[in-house]
Amino acid sequence: MRKRYVAFLAESDVRLGRREVGSAIAASALALFGETGFSELSLRLLEFSEAEQRGFVVCSHNGVERVVAAMSAVSEIGGARVHLRPLGVSGTVRALRRKFLSGKAGFISREEKVSLEGKDFILRGTTGGLCYAEPVDEVLRERLRILKLRFVGALCKELRGEEDAADAKHGL
Amino acid sequence: MFTDLHVHSLHSSGADTPACLQRLARSMGTELCLCDGVVHEGIASGVEVHAESRRELLGDIRRYWRKFDFLIVHGGSMEINRCAARDSRVDVLVHPYAGRRDCGVDTVVAREAARSGVAIGIDLEDVVAARGAERARLLSQVGEILRLSRKYGFRIAVSTGARCRYALRGTKEVMALLQCIGFTEEEALAASQHVPRELLEKKRLARREVGRGVRLAQG
Numbered sequence: 001m002r003k004r005y006v007a008f009l010a011e012s013d014v015r016l017g018r019r020e021v022g023s024a025i026a027a028s029a030l031a032l033f034g035e036t037g038f039s040e041l042s043l044r045l046l047e048f049s050e051a052e053q054r055g056f057v058v059c060s061h062n063g064v065e066r067v068v069a070a071m072s073a074v075s076e077i078g079g080a081r082v083h084l085r086p087l088g089v090s091g092t093v094r095a096l097r098r099k100f101l102s103g104k105a106g107f108i109s110r111e112e113k114v115s116l117e118g119k120d121f122i123l124r125g126t127t128g129g130l131c132y133a134e135p136v137d138e139v140l141r142e143r144l145r146i147l148k149l150r151f152v153g154a155l156c157k158e159l160r161g162e163e164d165a166a167d168a169k170h171g172l
Numbered sequence: 173m174f175t176d177l178h179v180h181s182l183h184s185s186g187a188d189t190p191a192c193l194q195r196l197a198r199s200m201g202t203e204l205c206l207c208d209g210v211v212h213e214g215i216a217s218g219v220e221v222h223a224e225s226r227r228e229l230l231g232d233i234r235r236y237w238r239k240f241d242f243l244i245v246h247g248g249s250m251e252i253n254r255c256a257a258r259d260s261r262v263d264v265l266v267h268p269y270a271g272r273r274d275c276g277v278d279t280v281v282a283r284e285a286a287r288s289g290v291a292i293g294i295d296l297e298d299v300v301a302a303r304g305a306e307r308a309r310l311l312s313q314v315g316e317i318l319r320l321s322r323k324y325g326f327r328i329a330v331s332t333g334a335r336c337r338y339a340l341r342g343t344k345e346v347m348a349l350l351q352c353i354g355f356t357e358e359e360a361l362a363a364s365q366h367v368p369r370e371l372l373e374k375k376r377l378a379r380r381e382v383g384r385g386v387r388l389a390q391g
Contacts, residue, residue, distance in 0.1 A: 011338055031307070032352060069352040072345040075300045075338075083338035085200070086345065116189070117182075130192055144187055153188035153337045155195065 001042065002061040005090050007100035008071055010053045012082040013132065013150040018048040018055070024077045025057060025084065029070035043067055046093075054087070054101055064089055081148040114159040116152070123159065124151055131156045174343040175203040175368035177218065177242060178266055178295060178331035184208040187336040190215055200342035205372070207244050209236075216372055218242035220266070226255045237261040242375050244293065247276055257284040257292075257326075263371045264329050266293035268317075275313040277320050285326035289374070291367050292317055292326055295333030296341060296349060315354050329371065330363040 010016050022045035030038045041063040048055030059067045071084040090096035114123045114133060119140070121133035132151035135141050144150065180186035181193055183206075190212050197204035205216035219240045223229035229245065229252055237243050245256040247268035253276050256265040265285070268276030277285075277292060285292055294314055302310050321328050330350060334340050341349070343364070350360035380388045 031303070065348045065351060068345060069348040072341060072349050073300050075297075081336060081338045083340070085342070130195065143185070147187050147336050149187050149336055149338075152182065153192040153196075155189065155191045158189055158191055 003042075003058050003091070004061045004064050005046070005056050005058055005093055005096045006064060006067055006071070007054065007056040007087040007090070007096050009085045009087055010048075010055070010082060011085060012053075012077070012080050014078070014080045015050065016053060016077060016082065017050060018045070020077050021045065021048050021055065021084070024074050024082075025071055028074045029067070032070055032073055033066060037066070041066060041070075043070075056093075056096055056101070061091075076148055079148060080150075116154055116159050121152065121159070126156055129156055130154070131159050133159065173201055173203050174341070174346045174364045175205065175372070176331050176334070176340070177205045177207065177264060177329060177368045177371070178220070178244060178293065179204060179206055179334045179340070180220075181206050181208055181212075183210045183212075184220075185335055193334075193337060193340065196337050196340055200340060200345075202340065202342060204340075205242065205368075207242070209240075211240070216241045218244055218263070220244045220246055222246045223252060226251055229255050230259075233259060233261050238379060242371055246270070248272065250276070250278070250281075253277070253281050254284065257281045257290050258288060260288040260290065262288075262290050263375060264291045264293040264331075266331070266333070267295055267298060268292060269310070269313040272313075273309075275316040275320075277317050279320075279324070282320045282324035282326055286324045290326070291329035291371060292321070293329045293331060294363070295331055296346065297333035297335075297339050299349070299353065300339075311353055318354055318359070327367045327370075328359070328363040329367045330360075331368070 029043055042060045044058050046056055046058050068086050074084050087100040109125045110123050112123050114121050120136040123133045125132045131154050134151055181190045190206055194204050206212055207218040207220045209219040211217045217240055219236045221232040223232055242263040244264045244266050245262050247253045247265045248270040253268045256262045299310055332339055332341050346364045347360050382388050
């Protein structure tokens with residue numbers, strides 16, 4: 001059997017573990033294609049880095065499209081909203097690592113008060129120019145709870161820190 | 173490139189700022205359009221109309237159709253589905269199956285949508301978020317819409333219906349999902365890429381019309 005390796009990035013407000021990601025992908029494929037369809041895929045999670053939230057699965061060469069669809073159909077893990085974003089497909093692990101898994105996810109935890117469009121937030125972390133902030137406003141918290149999220153996503157430059165807000169107040 | 177016509181940001185019922193969504197969409201190779209009912213700078217902006225009656229729907233269409241780049245009608249009741257499918261000012265009738273056992277598209281809706289150029293919208297978020305029997309019912313409704321589209325020739329527009337950053341999908345993911353649920357490759361390409369782009373282009377030209385058959389030339 002010819003194999004293909006599919007690299008993916010797990011995006012979520014919570015840190016995901018290898019076991020739960022593996023079982024979520026398998027459950028999704030099983031739900032979409034049934035037991036016989038799933039067996040044809042020869043799908044298995046080979047590696048998942050909990051620090052970088054990246055990993056790769058192995059599958060048969062003619063099942064790549066179905067594996068991408070199964071990963072795309074995973075919407076939540078353990079009550080938290082997730083997206084398993086496929087990064088690319090390769091025929092060897094070495095090429096896959098070189099092409100898709102060499103970058104760092106780099107989620108930096110932070111905690112500071114910020115404001116966005118006149119509302120207060122607590123900044124919880126940044127990654128690649130994006131900021132994740134927890135709202136103070138109860139209405140917005142309720143909306144996030146319904147959407148199974150913890151944070152609002154914004155560009156770092158859209159958020160104003162306390163110092164910037166003080167400067168703005170003094171007309172600087 | 174997948175053109176996603178149905179995404180909500182923090183300005184309506186979503187959880188992320190338009191700039192954040194746009195950056196993520198670009199990184200996935202998706203063209204983002206927001207339907208917040210707010211005009212966003214540099215992003216195709218539309219409105220999603222929720223109406224309880226035909227009268228309310230027509231009033232909303234009259235009020236909004238020139239103001240935005242595209243107009244989406246939230247379907248569900250047969251009265252709304254038929255009225256929206258008949259009106260060429262509507263771009264997409266999304267989830268006509270909402271809250272129904274059937275797919276919400278009967279022969280009348282199918283014929284009217286084909287005649288007026290209204291696309292029937294399918295939200296991937298509906299399919300992705302559902303589980304078990306609910307997903308099976310949704311897939312059979314989508315299959316029925318696809319069958320009627322092949323028979324009557326109306327267009328299908330696929331969007332994510334995203335309310336958060338994790339519901340956005342890339343072009344390859346959308347193509348893979350659509351082919352899994354019964355679309356051919358050509359149908360998936362048309363529904364995710366060609367039809368949304370045609371709708372935006374049609375509206376761009378329609379908004380430049382100053383009278384019947386008279387269009388403002390650029391420049």
